Amino acid sequence: MAIQIFDTVILGAGAAGMMCAIHAASRGGRVLVVDHARAPGEKIRISGGGRCNFTNTGTSARNFLSNNPHFAKSALGRYTPQDFVALVEKHGIAYHEKTLGQLFCDHSAKDIIAMLTGEMARAGCELRLSTTLESLARIDDGFAVMLGGEGAANIRCRYVVVASGGKSIPKMGASGIGYQIAGQFGLAVTETRPALVPLTFGEDVLASFRELAGIAAEARVSCGKASFDEALLFTHRGLSGPAILQISSYWRETQPVRVALLPGRDLFAALRASRQENGRRSLPNALGEILPKRLAAFLAESHGWTGPIGDAGDKRLAAIAATIHGFDVHPIGSEGYRTAEVTLGGVDTDGLNSKTMAARAVDGLYFIGEVVDVTGWLGGYNFQWAWSSGWAAGTAIAERGG
Structure with missing residues (x-):
């Protein structure tokens, strides 16, 4: 040659x-x-x-x-x-x-x-x-x-x-x-x-996420010192969306990922306003006016947020808002190079x-x-x-x- x-x-x-x-x-x-x-x-x-x-x-x-x-x-x-x-x-x-x-x-x-x-x-x-x-x-x-x-x-x-x-x-x-x-x-x-990749979870968590598949919500997602305010997406395989893809580059095995839904919203004030507007409305329904309805129902059931919102005092509403504004999830891995963007x-x-x-x-x-x-x-x-x-x-x- x-x-x-x-x-x-x-x-x-x-x-x-x-x-x-x-x-x-x-x-x-x-x-x-x-x-x-x-x-x-x-x-x-x-x-x-x-x-x-x-x-x-x-x-x-x-x-x-x-x-x-x-x-x-x-x-x-x-x-x-x-x-x-x-x-x-x-x-x-x-x-x-x-x-x-x-x-x-x-x-x-x-x-x-x-x-x-x-x-x-x-x-x-x-x-x-x-x-x-x-x-x-x-x-x-x-x-x-x-x-x-x-x-x-x-x-x-x-x-x-x-x-x-x-x-x-x-x-x-x-x-x-x-x-x-x-x-x-x-x-x-x-x-x-793998980076910029969806995160996966154990079967116990996935069973819950599958009920929420397709739901997107604005979130602040954090891991260590890194934090991103973008959309989060629930899928049949775990969590995705821009906020999760971003944090995946920083996440390491065994680390929790902190999720704060609607980070720019004063949820406590929104819940108090809902209580004042209609105290007979149930807590799940009140949350459904703020979050996607299926997500609100899931969170209410998971945490036992039941009863009329009118029966919930400021302390309880503040606790609900604090939970929505910051809870940990525990990924077990990612989808790997198959779907990683980089x-x-x-x-x-x-x-x-x-x-x-x-x-x-x-x-x-x-x-x-x-x-x-x-x-x-x-x-x-x-x-x-x-x-x-x-x-x-x-x-x-x-x-x-x-």
């Missing part, structure tokens, strides 16, 4: 890999992007209900988990959400802000994929799909890369960028290959776990340059995106990390003449 020559080979045609390719090729570098999937940007395609929550206008390093909380600052500060929005607007992609700074495509996530592949094509990048990495080795002047599948080739290149993502959503082909490459070249990998942990940032994403000990080797130990909150933050880290590595490669 004849040897093919490229300046840069990027392993992964996801958000970070495509962004990196665009910038690595910006000064004429010969760039090859490979992916085992049959189409580029598969996680982009399914994200945000098919509309891609492509960034968050409020992004900062505090929205990320990492063993080094400062590592992400450089890339995020030099390629910002406003920079990516400018690219989206340049391509005429209509978008809207949903809530909390989250930006979504009006039409389809496929618009973002088309934008990225179009930019890659204009920059002269080559994309090979249904292609696997067979081997990667360091040689004197760069790397030897053996590819299999439809894009099989024997390649020599100066730079290799690992943009292979994490372990989340294995049915789409996710694997730990990026961590294996890190290990091969002596880079440490931190503990990896992987927590990854290639240890101690071994990487925060400005270029280059491996400190291996010249020409870069790690970007989800494979790195930088994990964002729900709400467009992980995509912004992909854009920013991909830009940082691609720009650094272009400046080196790649």
Whole structure:
């Protein structure tokens, strides 16, 4: 097999890999992007209900988990959400802000994929799909890369960028290959776990939750020092919704999760007003005016909140309000990588340059995106990390003449 020559080979045609390719090729570098999937940007395609929550206008390093909380600052500060929005607007992609700074495509996530592949094509990048990495080795002047599948080739290149993502959503082909490459070249990998994932419970608790499946409520969900005010959703398998997905990144086995329903509401005042309005109304019915009716009935039955509200004094109403505003649940696990939106942990940032994403000990080797130990909150933050880290590595490669 004849040897093919490229300046840069990027392993992964996801958000970070495509962004990196665009910038690595910006000064004429010969760039090859490979992916085992049959189409580029598969996680982009399914994200945000098919509309891609492509960034968050409020992004900062505090929205990320990492063993080094400062590592992400450089890339995020030099390629910002406003920079990516400018690219989206340049391509005429209509978008809207949903809530909390989250930006979504009006039409389809496929618009973002088309934008990225179009930019890659204009920059002269080559994309090979249904292609696997067979081997990667360091040689004197760069790397030897053996590819299999439809894009099989024997390649020599100066730079290799690992943009292979994490372990989340294995049915789409996710694997730990990026961590294996890190290990091969002596880079440490931190503990990896499913993140932004629904939490599961024992059968005794699930029996109750199944009665509430489909009910959503505003909640403040806390674990340790972390706390999020967003929607909570009861499911047949446990608890989900944005608040639970957020806290899942912080939760560890044996830890309780504290739930405060309607955190912005003065429930004691609402119950007193209900008592004054109609003292003959039952406590469950009074609660049903404040909470979803099935949830109110469940809580009333669980705690023995019976009788007319008119018979309940201030002390009892205050106790009911306090319970609704803070009770513990005890997850036994999560739904795992099958439904996790991202992987927590990854290639240890101690071994990487925060400005270029280059491996400190291996010249020409870069790690970007989800494979790195930088994990964002729900709400467009992980995509912004992909854009920013991909830009940082691609720009650094272009400046080196790649």
